[in-house]
Amino acid sequence: MSGEHSLYVGLMSGTSVDAIDSALVRCRHNTVDIVATHQHTIPPEIKQQVAAISHSGGDEIERMGVLDRALGLLFAEATISLLESAAVQPGQVKAIGSHGQTIRHRPPSAARDNAASFTLQIGDPNTIAEVTGITTVADFRRRDMAAGGEGAPLAPAFHAAVLSAPGVNRAVVNIGGIANATILDGNSLLMGFDSGPGNTLLDHWVLRHRAEPFDRDGAWSARGQVHPALLQRLLEHPYFRQTGPRSTGKEIFNLAWLDNVLGGFTDIAARDVQRTLAELTVTSIANAINACPITVSEVYICGGGSHNKHLMERLSVLLAPATVASTAQLGMDPDWVEAATFAWLASRTLDGLAGNAQVVTGAAGARVLGGIYRGA
Numbered sequence: 001m002s003g004e005h006s007l008y009v010g011l012m013s014g015t016s017v018d019a020i021d022s023a024l025v026r027c028r029h030n031t032v033d034i035v036a037t038h039q040h041t042i043p044p045e046i047k048q049q050v051a052a053i054s055h056s057g058g059d060e061i062e063r064m065g066v067l068d069r070a071l072g073l074l075f076a077e078a079t080i081s082l083l084e085s086a087a088v089q090p091g092q093v094k095a096i097g098s099h100g101q102t103i104r105h106r107p108p109s110a111a112r113d114n115a116a117s118f119t120l121q122i123g124d125p126n127t128i129a130e131v132t133g134i135t136t137v138a139d140f141r142r143r144d145m146a147a148g149g150e151g152a153p154l155a156p157a158f159h160a161a162v163l164s165a166p167g168v169n170r171a172v173v174n175i176g177g178i179a180n181a182t183i184l185d186g187n188s189l190l191m192g193f194d195s196g197p198g199n200t201l202l203d204h205w206v207l208r209h210r211a212e213p214f215d216r217d218g219a220w221s222a223r224g225q226v227h228p229a230l231l232q233r234l235l236e237h238p239y240f241r242q243t244g245p246r247s248t249g250k251e252i253f254n255l256a257w258l259d260n261v262l263g264g265f266t267d268i269a270a271r272d273v274q275r276t277l278a279e280l281t282v283t284s285i286a287n288a289i290n291a292c293p294i295t296v297s298e299v300y301i302c303g304g305g306s307h308n309k310h311l312m313e314r315l316s317v318l319l320a321p322a323t324v325a326s327t328a329q330l331g332m333d334p335d336w337v338e339a340a341t342f343a344w345l346a347s348r349t350l351d352g353l354a355g356n357a358q359v360v361t362g363a364a365g366a367r368v369l370g371g372i373y374r375g376a
């Protein structure tokens with residue numbers, strides 16, 4: 001593999017729909033270096049369309065088709081902006097790994113009454129390949145699900161490859177809209193799962209009550225009080241009792257669910273609800289890590305939640321004596337771990353290597369993930 005051909009672009013837009021994270025990454029064996037990054041704005045009307053298509057409604061095929069193309073174009077533009085800022089020509093990039101925008105996620109662990117499991121990420125990769133001229137790998141989750149897996153989380157294999165160390169029991173936790181945790185026994189991947197909500201409930205609650213997209217640094221929640229009975233009721237959700245391969249989404253953890261639980265209480269101040277939601281996030285993460293069969297001594301956080309000082313402080317308390325730090329401590333900027341994951345997954349696919357981890361997703365076996373859309 002020549003030096004110039006080890007460059008990949010990773011594109012990620014998570015459940016938060018806050019922005020398209022694009023990272024230019026150099027992949028060499030199991031070393032992954034982030035060379036340049038660009039956060040691409042998602043226009044409000046596209047955000048609105050994503051929110052609307054994320055649950056059932058009329059004229060879905062039409063709306064999904066239009067949005068699929070629009071997002072594909074936006075992902076292509078994110079790539080072009082990234083490469084311009086880095087002064088890199090498209091021809092120097094071996095491939096783009098595009099996660100796409102999840103609009104439905106119903107994994108086997110959540111499919112009820114024999115309903116088929118499926119997961120759907122949109123953002124047309126044909127359009128990305130056509131507009132950028134760069135080979136694009138996309139649709140990473142559905143092969144794993146076809147093999148009986150959850151299709152998620154996919155990050156643990158990447159965490160094991162690049163953030164593990166021999167002889168150290170580590171956890172890596174990505175706090176995006178949903179939070180996922182990876183448990184590493186030295187270099188070996190022991191477990192990986194979605195622990196439950198990350199920022200999604202916090203974001204939606206602060207938007208409703210303060211018309212802000214998120215609670216900066218967790219300042220508002222830090223001023224509230226945990227409502228123990230509400231926290232207990234929220235933790236009674238059956239998801240938190242699941243073990244083994246599991247993944248979740250906004251289909252389960254959303255304001256409709258919260259409103260339903262809140263219906264059983266009277267007069268909890270909005271700020272105290274926010275505080276309790278923060279406690280739900282950190283308690284579900286800490287409980288899952290503390291329940292795993294090895295004693296974790298180091299916990300590294302990535303994703304937007306790593307900027308929430310209040311969440312980080314509470315995690316330090318709940319996970320002690322394990323140390324809690326950002327993945328920056330390991331040399332990887334927490335804001336770009338997920339985008340780098342999809343660049344790395346694209347490299348795995350082009351090299352004919354599996355991208356899923358059977359122990360995490362529960363798939364029948366290791367699979368080469370995604371479809372390849374050839375560039376110019």
Ligand SMILES: Nc1ncnc2c1ncn2[C@@H]1O[C@H](COP(=O)(O)OP(=O)(O)O)[C@@H](O)[C@H]1O
Nearest residue numbers: 014015016176177199214216217303304307308
């Ligand atoms: N300074 C901050 N304080 C509190 N929360 C933050 C901060 N910066 C980012 N976030 C949170 O991170 C979220 C975005 O995280 P991200 O990792 O991009 O999630 P996703 O993968 O779901 O898009 C925001 O919606 C917000 O909740």
Ligand SMILES: [Mg+2]
Nearest residue numbers: 014016018019
């Ligand atoms: Mg995001």
